Amino acid sequence: MAAVLFDFSGTLFRIESTESWLRAVLAETEISLPEPELIRAARALDTVGALPGGSFPSGRIPDELAPVWEIRDKSAELHRTAYTGLSRQVSLPDPALHDALYDRHMTPTAWRPYPDTAEVLGALRERGVVVGVVSNIGWDLRPVFRDHGLDPYVDAYVLSYEHGIQKPDPRLFATACDALGVDPRETLMVGDDRRADGGAAALGCAVHFVDHLPVTKRPDGLRPVLDLVG
Known part of the structure; x- marks a missing residue:
């Protein structure tokens, strides 16, 4: 060869675990969650497949995201839209966390x-x-x-x-x-x-x-x- x-x-x-991913972003944004709520949110994010490089979505992709999901890797915009769309299925204390989570996964430390x-x-x-x-x-x-x-x-x-x-x-x-x-x-x-x-x-x-x-x-x-x- x-x-x-x-x-x-x-x-x-x-990629780091979904729990580590969420903990890092909460620390960076100085947002606190009670431990049981943090664990619940991490599991929910994992289930929907919100972490790029992590678990594949375990359920059905939402209808509004399905067309984007199929071609998500063809552009930066499509990729962000697909994964933040999955993340937004999970309730978090601040809506800005969904983009912060996406940004975190692009860092070398992740x-x-x-x-x-x-x-x-x-x-x-x-x-x-x-x-x-x-x-x-x-x-x-x-x-x-x-x-x-x-x-x-x-x-x-x-x-x-x-x-x-x-x-x-x-x-x-x-x-x-x-x-x-x-x-x-x-x-x-x-x-x-x-x-x-x-x-x-x-x-x-x-x-x-x-x-x-x-x-x-x-x-x-x-x-x-x-x-x-x-």
């Missing part, structure tokens, strides 16, 4: 790399294998990689909202291969979403899936990539 493309959320990094992320990216660099990050997302994740010291290992970022194309559309993977100057047939795509990331197979890429688990429960899920690259 000449190149490896990685998904971002659930593959290289994992994300943690998996334990073997740096090791695997570093090993690929030593082998001369180029790396791209291909993500369905509505905001610029580059600061997350810079803050965690992983940006030097990434040769190209291809983000859906910057191209108006979202996975599994093969054109997004083709854009990544072009940016890296590699043949898709010599490229491995690594992700956690069989539908979205599996779209790379239509282009001729090999595909490998990892489990979307909390950081503490997936200590070495990326290491098989090194064997696949050869």
Whole structure:
């Protein structure tokens, strides 16, 4: 393999828990909630899927949000509308908290790399294998990689909202291969979403899936990539 493309959320990094997310925003805004109410609100936010990169909505997407939800990763505006719309299904003490929560999830401190992320990216660099990050997302994740010291290992970022194309559309993977100057047939795509990331197979890429688990429960899920690259 000449190149490896990685998904971002659930593959290289994992977002904080919904409870941690809510606690951080309440602290930043100096709004207090009784502990039982905070736990209730965090669980409700998790159930509706309000945290990008967190749990998928467990119930039906509201009718007014359904059209936006399907194309949420095609622009920054659509992404914010979709997730704040889900968040607003949950009653919070100040309506401004819904946008504050969305803003929080875009900060580097809200994300943690998996334990073997740096090791695997570093090993690929030593082998001369180029790396791209291909993500369905509505905001610029580059600061997350810079803050965690992983940006030097990434040769190209291809983000859906910057191209108006979202996975599994093969054109997004083709854009990544072009940016890296590699043949898709010599490229491995690594992700956690069989539908979205599996779209790379239509282009001729090999595909490998990892489990979307909390950081503490997936200590070495990326290491098989090194064997696949050869």
